[in-house]
Amino acid sequence: MDNQNLAEDSIDDQQWHHLSPVSVIFFIGKTIGHFLKDAAAGLAPLAVIIFNSEEKGTMSLLLGGGLLALLLIVSLLQFWFFKFKTHQDKILINEGVFKKQHRTINFDRVQNINIVEPFYFKWFSLVTLQVETAGSGGNEANLAGIPITLAEELKALALETKKVNVDKVIQSDAAEANQKSLLLATATTSDLVKYGLTNNGMIWFFVFIAPFTGAIDDLLEKGIGQENLDWAINALGGGTQGGVILIVITIFLALGLAILFSILGSIFRFHNYRLSESNKTIKRKGGLLSTHEESTKRRKIQAIQRKTNFIGRWLKVENMVLKQASGQVNQKNTSRNLFVIPTRTKDESAELANIIFQEKRSYGEEKGIHSRYQVKTLLVSLIPIVILSLIIGSQLTWYALLMIPVAALLFYPLIRQRWKMYRYKISHKYGYFQSGFIGFRKTEFPLFKAQRVTINQSPLQRKRDLATLVIYFASQKITIPYMPMKDAQYWFNLISFQIETTHQNWF
Amino acid sequence: MFKFYGKLFGINAVGERIATIGSLNHFPIANNLGSKREITMEEYFNNRVTLDSLPKLESLEFQPLEAKYAFLSSVETLLGWLFVLVPFTIIKLFVKPELLPYWSFLIVAAIAILSALFAYFSAKAKGYVLRDRDVLYKQGIWWQKRTGVSFKRIQHIDITHGPIERKFELATIKFFTAGGSLADLSISGLPKSYAEKMRAIIMDKVGSQQDG
Numbered sequence: 001m002d003n004q005n006l007a008e009d010s011i012d013d014q015q016w017h018h019l020s021p022v023s024v025i026f027f028i029g030k031t032i033g034h035f036l037k038d039a040a041a042g043l044a045p046l047a048v049i050i051f052n053s054e055e056k057g058t059m060s061l062l063l064g065g066g067l068l069a070l071l072l073i074v075s076l077l078q079f080w081f082f083k084f085k086t087h088q089d090k091i092l093i094n095e096g097v098f099k100k101q102h103r104t105i106n107f108d109r110v111q112n113i114n115i116v117e118p119f120y121f122k123w124f125s126l127v128t129l130q131v132e133t134a135g136s137g138g139n140e141a142n143l144a145g146i147p148i149t150l151a152e153e154l155k156a157l158a159l160e161t162k163k164v165n166v167d168k169v170i171q172s173d174a175a176e177a178n179q180k181s182l183l184l185a186t187a188t189t190s191d192l193v194k195y196g197l198t199n200n201g202m203i204w205f206f207v208f209i210a211p212f213t214g215a216i217d218d219l220l221e222k223g224i225g226q227e228n229l230d231w232a233i234n235a236l237g238g239g240t241q242g243g244v245i246l247i248v249i250t251i252f253l254a255l256g257l258a259i260l261f262s263i264l265g266s267i268f269r270f271h272n273y274r275l276s277e278s279n280k281t282i283k284r285k286g287g288l289l290s291t292h293e294e295s296t297k298r299r300k301i302q303a304i305q306r307k308t309n310f311i312g313r314w315l316k317v318e319n320m321v322l323k324q325a326s327g328q329v330n331q332k333n334t335s336r337n338l339f340v341i342p343t344r345t346k347d348e349s350a351e352l353a354n355i356i357f358q359e360k361r362s363y364g365e366e367k368g369i370h371s372r373y374q375v376k377t378l379l380v381s382l383i384p385i386v387i388l389s390l391i392i393g394s395q396l397t398w399y400a401l402l403m404i405p406v407a408a409l410l411f412y413p414l415i416r417q418r419w420k421m422y423r424y425k426i427s428h429k430y431g432y433f434q435s436g437f438i439g440f441r442k443t444e445f446p447l448f449k450a451q452r453v454t455i456n457q458s459p460l461q462r463k464r465d466l467a468t469l470v471i472y473f474a475s476q477k478i479t480i481p482y483m484p485m486k487d488a489q490y491w492f493n494l495i496s497f498q499i500e501t502t503h504q505n506w507f
Numbered sequence: 508m509f510k511f512y513g514k515l516f517g518i519n520a521v522g523e524r525i526a527t528i529g530s531l532n533h534f535p536i537a538n539n540l541g542s543k544r545e546i547t548m549e550e551y552f553n554n555r556v557t558l559d560s561l562p563k564l565e566s567l568e569f570q571p572l573e574a575k576y577a578f579l580s581s582v583e584t585l586l587g588w589l590f591v592l593v594p595f596t597i598i599k600l601f602v603k604p605e606l607l608p609y610w611s612f613l614i615v616a617a618i619a620i621l622s623a624l625f626a627y628f629s630a631k632a633k634g635y636v637l638r639d640r641d642v643l644y645k646q647g648i649w650w651q652k653r654t655g656v657s658f659k660r661i662q663h664i665d666i667t668h669g670p671i672e673r674k675f676e677l678a679t680i681k682f683f684t685a686g687g688s689l690a691d692l693s694i695s696g697l698p699k700s701y702a703e704k705m706r707a708i709i710m711d712k713v714g715s716q717q718d719g
Contacts, residue, residue, distance in 0.1 A: 325685060
C-alpha cells in the first residue's frame with residue numbers, strides 16, 4: 001500500500017515521505033553494523049553475566065531476546081524518523097531518533113548516483129538509491145526501500161539538473177537516452193571465473209611465501225591443536241615426511257579455498273555483467289544477489305588501467321579498470337568506485353580504450369627505465385640483510401656475512417625482472433606507463449588530467465642525469481623511476497602545455 | 508611599494524616582463540611564453556601556444572625564499588631540540604644523575620646544532636617561480652624535488668602562520684589540488700602581505716582560467 005503511494009507521488013512534492021516498511025530490514029542491517037563496529041566490546045559484561053549466572057541457558061535466552069527486541073525497536077524508530085522529500089533541485093532528508101539530522105543534497109553537487117537492488121528488496125520491487133557527493137563522507141545518502149520507478153526518476157532528475165547547470169536547457173530525455181545506449185561489454189560465467197583467477201595477485205603471493213615464513217606451522221598448531229596435528233602427521237607417514245606432506249596438503253587446501261572465494265566473489269559481484277554507454281555516460285550493471293548499477297560520465301575517467309597476473313598472461317586475458325577521481329576525505333569509497341571490466345583480450349581492451357578516450361593514441365618510442373634502478377633496488381633490499389648479518393656476526397660467527405652475497409644472488413633475478421617490466425611512452429596528448437613483475441599493470445592517461453607533477457632526483461640519480469617523475473591525478477599517482485632527466489623534463493613541459501591548452505574540464 | 512616587490516622577486520632574474528593583473532599593476536610574474544615578450548590576447552585566444560615557446564623547466568631561475576626564513580627554520584629546529592633537553596635536564600638534576608653523564612648533553616647539543624645548520628641550508632635551497640599560469644617549487648639539498656602546479660588545477664589556497672612565523676612576519680601558502688589528502692604544494696617563508704597578494708592574484712586567475 002505504502003509502496004503504491006510512493007510510486008504514485010510526484011517527485012517534486014511538498015510532503016515528506018517515509019521509506020517502504022520493508023526498509024526496516026535495511027535499518028536492522030545498519031544497526032547491526034554499527035553495533036558490531038562501536039559496541040561489540042560492550043557485550044563483554046553481558047557475557048560475564050551469562051557466565052556467572054547459574055542458569056546459563058535461561059539467562060542467554062533472556063539477554064539475547066532483550067538485545068533482539070532492542071535491535072528491532074531501534075530499527076523501527078530509525079525507519080519511522082527517516083523522511084525525505086525532493087524540492088526543486090535538491091533532496092531533503094530528515095533522520096535520527098535522538099540526534100536529529102537534517103540533510104540537504106543539491107543535485108548539482110552529486111558525484112555518483114547508483115541504484116542498488118539488494119536481494120531482500122527483490123520481491124517487493126524496491127531498490128536502494130545511493131547518492132554520493134564530492135567531499136566529505138557524511139554528505140552521502142542512502143534511500144533504502146523506494147520503488148524502482150521513483151529511484152530512476154530521481155536519478156534522471158539528478159543527472160539532468162547537473163546537465164542543466166551547464167547547458168541552461170531543461171529537458172528530460174533519460175528514457176530516450178536509454179534507448180540509444182550502446183553495449184560495450186558483457187562477461188560470461190567463464191569470463192568471471194577467469195576474472196576470479198586473475199584479479200588477485202596477492203593470494204598467489206601469500207601461497208608462495210607461506211612455506212618460507214613458517215606461518216603455516218603456526219596456523220596449523222593454533223587452528224587444529226597439537227594433538228590433532230600429531231595424529232595427522234602420523235596418519236601421513238609420521239616424522240619429517242608426514243609433516244612435509246601435511247604442510248603441502250594444507251597449502252593446496254588454502255590455495256584452493258582462496259581461489260574458490262575469489263571466483264565466487266567475482267560471480268557474486270559481476271553476474272550478468274553489462275557495460276554500456278549512453279549519453280556520454282558509462283554504465284555498468286551486474287551482481288548475483290544484489291544487482292549493482294553504477295554510472296559515470298566518460299569525461300570523469302582519469303585513466304584506464306589494464307592489469308593481470310601470471311595466470312592471466314597464460315590465458316591471454318586482462319582486466320580493465322576505469323580510474324575515477326576519488327573523494328578527498330571519503331577514502332573508504334575508493335574501492336566501491338572501482339569501475340572494473342573483467343576479462344578482456346588485448347584487442348578487446350584496446351578497442352574499449354579507443355571508445356572511452358574517443359581517439360586513438362599514437363605513441364612515440366616505448367622505453368625502459370635506466371639499469372641503475374637495479375643497483376639502487378638491490379642495495380636498498382640488502383640493507384636489512386646486512387644489519388642482520390652484522391648482528392649475527394658479532395654474536396655468533398662472522399660466516400653470517402656470507403648471507404649478503406647469497407641474498408644478492410637470490411634477489412637479483414627478481415629485481416631484474418621487475419626492472420624489465422617498467423616501460424613508458426608518450427604521445428602528444430597521452431601518457432603510458434607499465435610496471436609489474438610476472439603480471440603487469442599498464443596505465444594510459446590523458447596528460448591534461450594531471451593535477452600536479454614532481455621531478456625527484458637523488459644524489460645517485462644526479463650523477464647519471466636521471467630522475468624519478470611523479471604525476472599526480474585525482475584518481476592515483478604514477479611514479480616513473482629512473483628515467484633520463486631530459487625525458488622527465490619533456491614530460492613535465494608537455495603536461496604543463498596540455499593543461500594550459502586543453503579547454504576541457506578534467507572532471 | 509614597487510621597490511619592495513621588485514626586491515622580493517628580483518624582477519630581472521625572473522623576467523623583464525611585468526604582467527598586469529587586477530589592481531596590482533606592478534606585480535612581477537614570469538611569463539609562460541618566455542621572458543622576452545608577452546602573449547597578446549589574440550595569440551592566447553587563437554591558442555597559438557606551442558610547446559617550443561614555453562620556457563623549459565630546466566632553464567628556469569628559481570627565486571630564493573626570504574633570507575630570514577632560513578634563520579627562522581634553524582630557530583624552529585633548535586626549539587624542537589629544546590624539548591628533548593628538558594626531560595634530559597630533569598633526569599640529570601632530579602631523577603638519576605648517574606644515568607646521564609655531562610658529555611651526553613654535548614652530543615645532544617651537537618646534533619641540535621647540526622640539524623639547525625641542515626634546516627638553514629635546506630631553507631636556502633628552497634625556491635619558487637610564479638609564472639602567469641603555474642607555480643613551481645624546488646626543495647632539497649641532496650634529494651632534490653621540483654613540483655609544478657597549474658593554476659587551472661588549484662582547488663583552494665590556504666595561508667597559515669605559526670607563532671614563530673608571525674614573529675618574523677612570514678607566512679606559508681598552501682595550494683590544494685584534487686585527489687591529494689595533504690597540502691599539495693606549500694611554500695613557506697613568504698612575507699605575510701605578499702602571501703595574501705599571491706593568493707588574491709592566483710585565485711583571480713583560477714576563476715578566469717577555469718571558466719574558460
